Amino acid sequence: MRCFYDSRHEAVGSCRSCLRGLCPDCLSVLDGGLACKGQCEAVVRKILDLYQQNGRMMALHRQSTHNFAAFQIWLGLGFMVPPVFSMFSQRFSYPDGFLLTMGVLYIGWGVQLCQREEKMRKRLNAADIP
Ligand SMILES: [Zn+2]
Numbered sequence: 001m002r003c004f005y006d007s008r009h010e011a012v013g014s015c016r017s018c019l020r021g022l023c024p025d026c027l028s029v030l031d032g033g034l035a036c037k038g039q040c041e042a043v044v045r046k047i048l049d050l051y052q053q054n055g056r057m058m059a060l061h062r063q064s065t066h067n068f069a070a071f072q073i074w075l076g077l078g079f080m081v082p083p084v085f086s087m088f089s090q091r092f093s094y095p096d097g098f099l100l101t102m103g104v105l106y107i108g109w110g111v112q113l114c115q116r117e118e119k120m121r122k123r124l125n126a127a128d129i130p
Pocket residue numbers: 015016017018019020035036039040
């Protein structure tokens with residue numbers, strides 16, 4: 001690929017905005033991408049900004065989902081303590097069945113949340129075009 005602005009030079013990269021080939025003389029290096037010098041810098045800066053914002057939002061969302069899932073699993077385990085205790089002492093009482101059901105439901109919910117998040121992350125990674 002030749003430089004778009006100066007066809008005598010070989011391009012070393014392409015602009016993140018207009019995708020034209022650029023040689024070292026015509027490119028401007030921005031944090032995370034290249035731009036046409038004096039042409040596309042503002043636009044590319046905006047694109048990179050959006051990318052970064054998106055990444056931050058995704059990380060934040062992932063963090064809160066994980067916290068929530070962990071909370072569900074701990075809550076489920078908490079529910080299961082009295083029935084398991086009863087099981088060992090072989091004295092089942094009336095709420096044990098209910099607590100056991102709640103525990104299983106909460107743990108299942110938490111695990112499902114983790115799996116869904118993992119699946120989404122994989123799909124996003126596969127779709128991410130550098
Ligand atoms: Zn450009």
